Amino acid sequence: MKKELLRISPGFEDVMPSEYKDLIENGPYFKGYGVNDLGTFKEILEEHPLCAGCGLALALRLTMASLPNPEDTIVVGSTGCSALGFPQTALQNIHSLFGNQNAVATALKRALTLRFPDKVKDVVVIAGDGATADIGLDITMHSWFRREKITTIMLDNEAYANTGGQESGMSSKGAVLNMAPTGKKFSKIPVPELAQISGCDYVAVVSPYAPKKLERAVRRAILVAREVGPTYVQIFTPCPTNYKFKPLEALDMVKVKEVDGSYVSKEYFSPEAEELIKRLEGKKDKKE
Ligand SMILES: Cc1ncc(C[n+]2csc(CCOP(=O)(O)OP(=O)(O)O)c2C)c(N)n1
Ligand SMILES: [Mg+2]
Numbered sequence: 001m002k003k004e005l006l007r008i009s010p011g012f013e014d015v016m017p018s019e020y021k022d023l024i025e026n027g028p029y030f031k032g033y034g035v036n037d038l039g040t041f042k043e044i045l046e047e048h049p050l051c052a053g054c055g056l057a058l059a060l061r062l063t064m065a066s067l068p069n070p071e072d073t074i075v076v077g078s079t080g081c082s083a084l085g086f087p088q089t090a091l092q093n094i095h096s097l098f099g100n101q102n103a104v105a106t107a108l109k110r111a112l113t114l115r116f117p118d119k120v121k122d123v124v125v126i127a128g129d130g131a132t133a134d135i136g137l138d139i140t141m142h143s144w145f146r147r148e149k150i151t152t153i154m155l156d157n158e159a160y161a162n163t164g165g166q167e168s169g170m171s172s173k174g175a176v177l178n179m180a181p182t183g184k185k186f187s188k189i190p191v192p193e194l195a196q197i198s199g200c201d202y203v204a205v206v207s208p209y210a211p212k213k214l215e216r217a218v219r220r221a222i223l224v225a226r227e228v229g230p231t232y233v234q235i236f237t238p239c240p241t242n243y244k245f246k247p248l249e250a251l252d253m254v255k256v257k258e259v260d261g262s263y264v265s266k267e268y269f270s271p272e273a274e275e276l277i278k279r280l281e282g283k284k285d286k287k288e
Contacts, residue, residue, distance in 0.1 A: 008020075026041055035062060035214070043064065059237045062215065075124050076094050077133065078127035080127065100139060101127045101131060104144035105150045113149075122222050127155070128154070129159075131168035154235065171188070172187070176242075203233060203268040204267045238251075
């Protein structure tokens with residue numbers, strides 16, 4: 001996108017909403033802001049109707065602040081709690097049919113590559129665990145098999161949260177939810193490992209408990225998807241409403257599972273991705 005496209009056309013300054021003007025003047029576009037700058041700029045997602053203490057809302061906020069080029073990023077979302085955030089998001093985004101997000105993102109990325117061959121356009125899927133690992137798993141994996149240059153981010157609240165609490169493939173063994181009262185009978189689907197063996201060049205598991213790590217993972221995933229191949233980031237986003245803990249305890253839940261080893265952060269690079277990231281981050285270090 002060109003910088004001028006974001007400017008308010010002369011004569012329209014008085015009629016544009018103040019929120020919009022604030023975004024143009026103080027938003028993150030073309031500025032290279034990151035998680036460390038939060039609190040100093042007008043954010044892409046500032047208001048949303050998600051529950052108090054929602055880990056997914058915090059993950060969305062941090063993800064938006066981590067995008068390397070928000071002005072040239074198109075997010076493909078799916079039905080679920082995150083879909084309540086996207087209408088309030090100052091980012092180009094598409095809402096797709098539940099489970100279809102990686103097919104929609106595939107077409108979008110291919111069309112953008114044809115239409116703008118000399119420009120960087122990042123296509124990022126952001127969807128829930130149900131949309132990614134259950135109903136959309138075949139579609140997600142086939143986009144990896146085809147080596148589509150898109151980033152898939154799963155917001156894993158370990159449940160179908162938006163529909164009142166059914167178990168998902170990502171719920172832990174034994175998890176008891178409103179509509180899964182007898183407890184889940186099998187373990188979490190190992191999606192990071194599936195991503196790796198399905199050809200993703202970069203895979204990371206992170207959480208909003210460690211915002212800088214989350215930022216690094218989102219950035220690396222997007223940079224690798226631009227040049228090498230598909231990438232996957234799984235963000236653990238505890239849900240106080242369905243797992244029935246206090247809103248203030250959401251981040252403690254991450255810590256508990258990291259310590260007991262049931263949900264640990266990790267990172268995988270293919271050799272090509274590792275080389276790219278070393279080159280790009282090495283360059284950045286030299287500049288700083
Ligand atoms: C095609 C289709 N199937 C099912 C649904 C019903 N549905 C809406 S939200 C949702 C749960 C989403 O779970 P997840 O992807 O984990 O997102 P969360 O709400 O937990 O963030 C389901 C099953 C739907 N809207 N469309
Ligand atoms: Mg979910």
